[in-house]
Amino acid sequence: MKKTLFVLLFVVLGAAHAQAFYFGLSTGSPYVNEDFKAGAHLGVALSPSLELRVSAEGSLRDARPEMASLDVLVPVYYFTTDNVNVRASAAPNTTTHSNLYLGAGVDGYYRQSARRLTDVRRFGVHGVVGAEAMLGRIGLFGELQPGVVAPPNFNNPRGSFRGRFGFNFHF
Structure with missing residues (x-):
């Protein structure tokens, strides 16, 4: 219930000040030596x-x-497609462009073992380096997310390196 309220609050506050929305699907490896994940996001x-x-x-x-x-x-x-490159503060008023972006984030990870004997919980922080190529309202993106993850008691932190790629639908 709390997660749903958080997402709704995010959408409502974002709608009040938003210039654009996007949602998308992605896949990637969340941490080294783990299975690929599929996901969805709202921006x-x-x-x-x-x-x-x-x-x-x-x-x-x-x-x-x-x-x-x-x-x-x-x-x-x-x-932009007309070969005029601009800084983000003067973003083009078109959806046919590509962009480079940087960022930072926090993440939480929970997995129950197959035999339900142990639970794996981790929290982390990460940076984001990415690029998105736009054509109309659809954007293809790829990003790298280097970071640090640790269990809830924050002992034994370790480095993480995630790669994600996917597509966005912009509104």
Whole structure:
């Protein structure tokens, strides 16, 4: 229930100040040596240079959610089709462009073992380096997310490196 309220609050607050919405699907490996995950995300562009995104991902094999993240993204450069490249503060008023973006986020990961003997819980922080190529309202993106994850008691933290790719539908 709390998760649903959080997502609804995110959408309502974003709608009040949003310039654009997008949602999308993605896949990638959340941590080294783990199965690929599939996920969905909802993003809100609060300005040409600030976006918020909520994501949920789950195992392709088990078809259940395992991970959620909240990201703050900052587009840093736009490449337009008329060969006029602009900084994000002067974003193009078109959907036919590409952009490079940076960001940071937090994530939570929960997985119950196959035999239900142990639960795996981790929390982490990560950076985001990505690119999105737009054609009309559809964008193809790829990003790298280096970070640090740890169990809830924060002992034994370790590095993480995620790769994600997918597509967005912009409104």
